Amino acid sequence: MSLKWITLNDRLQNGAKLINSLPTNKFKIILTQIQSSKGDPFTEEELTKLQESLKLNSANLQLLIQCIAHIFKQSSKVILKPTVLQKQLVEDLKLDEEKSEEFVKIWLQETKNDFGNFEDRLKLEDMSWEINLQTASKLCSKETKPNARIHFKLSDNHNKKDNVTLELDEEELLNLYNNLEMIQAKLDNL
Secondary structure, eight states, X not given: OOOSSSOOOHHXXXXXXXXXXXXXXXXXXXXXXXXXXXXXXXXXXXHHHHHHHHTOOHHHHHHHHHHHHHHHHHHTTSOOOHHHHHHHHHHTSOOOHHHHHHHHHHHHHHHXXXXXXXXXXXXXXXXXXXXXXXXXXXXXSSOOEEEEEEEEEEEOTTOOEEEEEEEEEHHHHHHHHHHHHHHHHHHHTO
């Protein structure tokens, strides 16, 4: 099976074998450290200790760290169900069940931090719109200014309701339309 979110190659498959050779608790620690770091996840001293602890040579340790970081980074760029991600990690990347489970737990936690809990997101219940035309004002009696009002009725899973109204002039409405067209084109290409 071909994965759209990551390219399978020999280097990645060798990295997956190294991941499988780790005890699950050490894999979890390494993954957590990689996921939480902004720059280099380990200092030189930590790398030396890891190398001794895992009994890996320097090249294999680098491959292991790069592989974990790459899988995490690539999986964070796509929207997947956790069960689908875990299945792909096991079947396509050949990760052990335990490793893939730990990976998905941390991935899910990070995804919730980045995007919030999708279950608590507002959903569009209904939408209505109207066009208003201002035909005269004290300043200029010949000027007409059209604008659109779009009303959104939103709700969440806890029956909390919210109403949002957008009032847009012609240029803003055209900008919104163009953005929606781009979104639709991207969705069509998926």
